[in-house]
Amino acid sequence: MTRGKEYSRDDRYLTTRITADGRDGFPVEPGRYRLVVSRACPWAGRSVIVRRLLGLEAALPMAVAGPTHDERSWRFDLDPGGRDPVLGIERLQEAYFARHPGYDRGITVPAIVDVPSGQVVTNDVPQITIDLSLEWEAYHRNGAPALYPPALRPEIDAVNEVVYRDVNNGVYRAGFAGSQESYADAYERLFSRLDRLSARLEGSRYLVGDTITEADVRLFTTLVRFDAVYHGHFKCNRQKLSEMPVLWAYARDLFQTPGFGDTVDFDHIKRHYFTVQDDINPTGIVPVGPDPSGWLAPHGRAALGGRPFGDGTPPGPVPAAEVVPAGHNPAPPVSR
Structure with a gap:
């Protein structure tokens, strides 16, 4: 955080790719x-x-x-x-x-x-x-879903662009704003976009098409942290996610889908934000709440139709070495 400055993410990535044909010098090889x-x-x-x-x-x-x-x-x-x-x-x-x-x-x-x-x-x-x-x-496993299907890529890319700008990065622009003006701008853009996403999802189970895609993955990782971190820590406090009925039900639907909630670790999420970001939280105190059990409440989104994995199937059990420790997550998610 720099006083008087707007937050700017450093996205100067190492863009070397691992590809099937190895054209960047790094071919896809299992175990490598x-x-x-x-x-x-x-x-x-x-x-x-x-x-x-x-x-x-x-x-x-x-x-x-x-x-x-x-x-x-x-x-x-x-x-x-x-x-x-x-x-x-x-x-x-x-x-x-x-x-x-x-x-x-x-x-x-x-x-x-x-x-x-x-x-x-x-x-x-x-x-x-x-x-x-x-x-x-x-x-890929047998039954792996098509998360980036060719026919939907332009729409997925368009959704991802605005979700990144206003939501994924928007919460950081609010939380690390160096001035009242830059904070207010980030806040307004964040909640305006959440309102639009809510309207989009009111009659559609998923963001693009009738199956889970890359777009849902990218929005979910911000939504699942919203009440635990962004609402208070980043001052994104017009409403909690749990006070936005459509987005809350959508997020619970994904959380309860194998592959989503079983990767989430609320303990690690809170310890990271409230401990590492000591310019925002100088005491280092990690909140006890919120109660995560609401993530397992019925969501009712199946009534909208849609097929989570399309023509594919859910992933199998989480490998033993990758199970989130007991107590860090409300319970193993189940399909609904």
């Missing part, structure tokens, strides 16, 4: 790469959900960093000895420096690391999930 995430981060949450929906757990193993970090980077403090057991590093920063010594941009998650070299290949948030859908198709 490691997806590094934090369950606290909404941007990383996208890749966790898409990876699970597509059934890429075996092809693209995942490393989960702890919910807090310092100025140096995310830490593997959830692992024995504080090191990722495959990469052998304590901090994600080491993989960035292996690629670019003295790397001076954000050490961000999600990041995909090439295990043989120990180097980050990409942290290009919007491209990673698209490539998981398109470039990793040979390793």
Whole structure:
């Protein structure tokens, strides 16, 4: 946060791609790469959900960093000895420096690391999930849904653009605003967009078409953090999500769909925002609430029709090593 300044996200990503034909020098190979995430981060949450929906757990193993970090980077403090057991590093920063010594941009998650070299290949948030859908198709599970179907891509892209600008990044523009004017602008744009999304979803179960797509994934990761973090911590307080009937029901529908709620860790989410962002919360006190049990309340959205996975099927059980710890989530979500 810089007093008097509008918040600006550093989106200078490493845009190298992992592709089926290896045209950037990194071909899709099962087991070669490691997806590094934090369950606290909404941007990383996208890749966790898409990876699970597509059934890429075996092809693209995942490393989960702890919910807090310092100025140096995310830490593997959830692992024995504080090191990722495959990469052998304590901090994600080491993989960035292996690629670019003295790397001076954000050490961000999600990041995909090439295990043989120990180097980050990409942290290009919007491209990673698209490539998981398109470039990793040979390793999708049987019954994997089409999250980015060709006929719907222009509409998905258009929805994603405004959701990113006004909602995904909009909550940050409000929370890290350096002036009353920039905060008010972010606040108005956020809630205006949420109102429009609510109107769009009033008669449609999903954002684009009648199945879950990339657009739903991108909106969900912000909505699921809204009441726990953004409403109070980021001053996005016109209403709670739970006070917006259509969006609240839509978010619960997704949460209760396998692949969404079973990736969410409310404990990590709150510890990250309220501990790391000490310019906003200098005491470091982490709120006890809100009660997450409401996420399991009936949503009634099935009456709108739609097929969550299209011609596909739900993902199977979460791999044992990736189950969110008991008490960090209200309960295992169930389909409704």
